[in-house]
Amino acid sequence: MSIFEYNGSAVVAMVGRNCFAIASDRRLGVQLQTIATDFQRISKIHDRVFIGLSGLATDVQTLYQRLVFRHKLYQLREERDMKPETFASLVSAILYEKRFGPYLCQPVIAGLGEDDKPFICTMDSIGAKELAKDFVVSGTASESLYGACEAMFKPDMEAEELFETISQALLSSVDRDCLSGWGGHVYVVTPTEVKERILKGRMD
Amino acid sequence: MRCYRHCWNNEARGNWITCWVGEKQNEIWRMRRDGEVFWVLADEFPVGDFVDEFPVGDFVDYGRRKKNCSFLLLLRFYFFPSSLTLQLPSSRKSSNQSRVVNRKMTQSSVDLPPKGGFSFDLCKRNDMLKQKGLKAPGFLKTGTTIVGLIFQDGVILGADTRATEGPIVADKNCEKIHYMAPNIYCCGAGTAADTEAVTDMVSSQLRLHRFQTGRDSRVITALTLLKKHLFSYQGHVSAALVLGGVDITGPHLHTIYPHGSTDTLPFATMGSGSLAAMAVFEAKYKEGLTRDEGIKLVAEAICSGIFNDLGSGSNVDICVITKVRLFIMV
Numbered sequence: 341m342s343i344f345e346y347n348g349s350a351v352v353a354m355v356g357r358n359c360f361a362i363a364s365d366r367r368l369g370v371q372l373q374t375i376a377t378d379f380q381r382i383s384k385i386h387d388r389v390f391i392g393l394s395g396l397a398t399d400v401q402t403l404y405q406r407l408v409f410r411h412k413l414y415q416l417r418e419e420r421d422m423k424p425e426t427f428a429s430l431v432s433a434i435l436y437e438k439r440f441g442p443y444l445c446q447p448v449i450a451g452l453g454e455d456d457k458p459f460i461c462t463m464d465s466i467g468a469k470e471l472a473k474d475f476v477v478s479g480t481a482s483e484s485l486y487g488a489c490e491a492m493f494k495p496d497m498e499a500e501e502l503f504e505t506i507s508q509a510l511l512s513s514v515d516r517d518c519l520s521g522w523g524g525h526v527y528v529v530t531p532t533e534v535k536e537r538i539l540k541g542r543m544d
Numbered sequence: 545m546r547c548y549r550h551c552w553n554n555e556a557r558g559n560w561i562t563c564w565v566g567e568k569q570n571e572i573w574r575m576r577r578d579g580e581v582f583w584v585l586a587d588e589f590p591v592g593d594f595v596d597e598f599p600v601g602d603f604v605d606y607g608r609r610k611k612n613c614s615f616l617l618l619l620r621f622y623f624f625p626s627s628l629t630l631q632l633p634s635s636r637k638s639s640n641q642s643r644v645v646n647r648k649m650t651q652s653s654v655d656l657p658p659k660g661g662f663s664f665d666l667c668k669r670n671d672m673l674k675q676k677g678l679k680a681p682g683f684l685k686t687g688t689t690i691v692g693l694i695f696q697d698g699v700i701l702g703a704d705t706r707a708t709e710g711p712i713v714a715d716k717n718c719e720k721i722h723y724m725a726p727n728i729y730c731c732g733a734g735t736a737a738d739t740e741a742v743t744d745m746v747s748s749q750l751r752l753h754r755f756q757t758g759r760d761s762r763v764i765t766a767l768t769l770l771k772k773h774l775f776s777y778q779g780h781v782s783a784a785l786v787l788g789g790v791d792i793t794g795p796h797l798h799t800i801y802p803h804g805s806t807d808t809l810p811f812a813t814m815g816s817g818s819l820a821a822m823a824v825f826e827a828k829y830k831e832g833l834t835r836d837e838g839i840k841l842v843a844e845a846i847c848s849g850i851f852n853d854l855g856s857g858s859n860v861d862i863c864v865i866t867k868v869r870l871f872i873m874v
Contacts, residue, residue, distance in 0.1 A: 341678060342678065342681065343673055343678040344681055432740075436737055438662070438663055438664075438665075439741075439781075440662060440664060440667060440780065441663075441664050441665065442666065442670070442681070443666065444673075463684075464684040465683065466735070467737045468683065468707075468737035468740060470714055470718060470736075482712070483712055
């Protein structure tokens with residue numbers, strides 16, 4: 341069994357018109373046993389940048405704490421928040437530093453940049469950035485997510501339609517994956533507000 | 545039995561070690577104020593406390609009662625080999641069951657970002673996970689066909705745009721032609737993180753070199769910097785590169801292999817689609833190609849890789865470098 345399949349995860353981010361959505365499943369398991377159904381995989385770095393981490397849960401939490409620390413140092417020095425592109429470079433550098441003994445997780449970074457332009461990117465576990473203009477996926481359900489997102493995605497969706505699309509893509513993909521699921525956690529971020537919603541899905 | 549460990553988040557070392565008090569609160573307080581670190585290694589210590597604050601694998605046997613706590617000492621030697629001193633405190637001589645390890649906090653750098661270069665502190669934990677049967681992760685590879693050729697006015701580089709993660713296409717349009725200097729570009733195949741990191745790093749070094757010398761960078765400089773780095777990591781940094789550019793001495797094209805060997809060639813291909821592309825070059829290349837002929841040939845070679853090699857696909861990126869101006873076509 342792969343180390344990424346130890347805890348199970350599914351994270352997806354999509355781009356809309358001046359907004360983005362990032363969603364994850366909520367299961368935390370130890371191989372085939374579920375031990376939590378409310379695990380937080382998506383975390384806020386600041387109001388306009390979110391990071392979702394899939395993979396080994398302990399590294400998810402450690403890496404999140406490290407990144408919050410670095411961002412807070414940045415805020416103290418620069419007296420402003422990090423841009424999403426800068427944050428993505430920071431995550432990539434932190435992951436590549438551990439090239440030969442990596443953190444076993446794959447981040448999905450989503451943010452609103454200059455002029456409210458949405459930015460999403462994902463990385464493998466050693467920091468190879470993969471920018472996309474439409475959607476990015478990560479986790480054990482990634483293959484299903486690729487398929488579902490390709491089929492359901494349309495460019496320039498508004499916030500509500502984007503929420504519907506990303507929720508449908510997430511729920512249908514995790515239904516095809518034993519290791520992820522138990523509902524969903526969706527954040528839809530526009531320049532004016534952040535809407536956090538919990539999805540009810542099949543609890544199996 | 546009492547067991548103390550000191551708590552600090554040592555960003556420079558990348559470790560998390562949590563403290564808790566076995567018995568006396570004020571002893572812990574004194575440790576922090578001095579800035580010194582004390583461990584009392586007891587033969588037995590409480591089970592189960594603070595397990596969730598340790599990353600998996602750092603304290604593998606923590607939580608199980610152990611007769612002999614020397615693994616804690618081993619960890620100290622592992623993390624801080626030079627600064628470890630062992631002292632038996634006079635007040636505790638009577639106790640055979642515990643030893644104090646005294647370390648100066650001032651010798652560890654706390655709260656500083658890492659100094660650069662690779663850090664190996666998760667290797668032990670990842671090896672432990674591998675031994676327990678959990679397979680290592682696969683990295684994003686750029687399956688790839690990358691080519692370069694020299695034509696009469698300069699160099700043309702070409703690459704496909706598919707990035708794979710195992711059998712899945714992770715990125716349908718990734719950029720494999722990396723900027724090194726205004727007159728030098730580099731195509732990368734192999735592990736995506738390695739090609740990006742190594743080209744970024746050498747690009748910065750070239751920039752600094754340009755500031756120092758006040759001259760345009762030469763292709764041979766980039767070549768030497770890349771091959772030195774790759775050789776020193778003995779092929780573990782898995783980046784196969786096609787480096788091309790035009791400098792004061794003329795157009796140059798080189799290939800660099802992950803172990804650090806290089807070739808200087810009039811036309812070159814690398815990556816999983818290299819055989820398909822090389823077949824096209826060998827059949828149709830001639831010296832003194834014009835710009836349009838060169839672009840057509842490079843596009844044909846990449847397409848050959850795209851259609852015949854499963855690891856390459858999507859679009860063709862072409863970069864033409866000449867003495868006067870630089871064109872990038874996507």
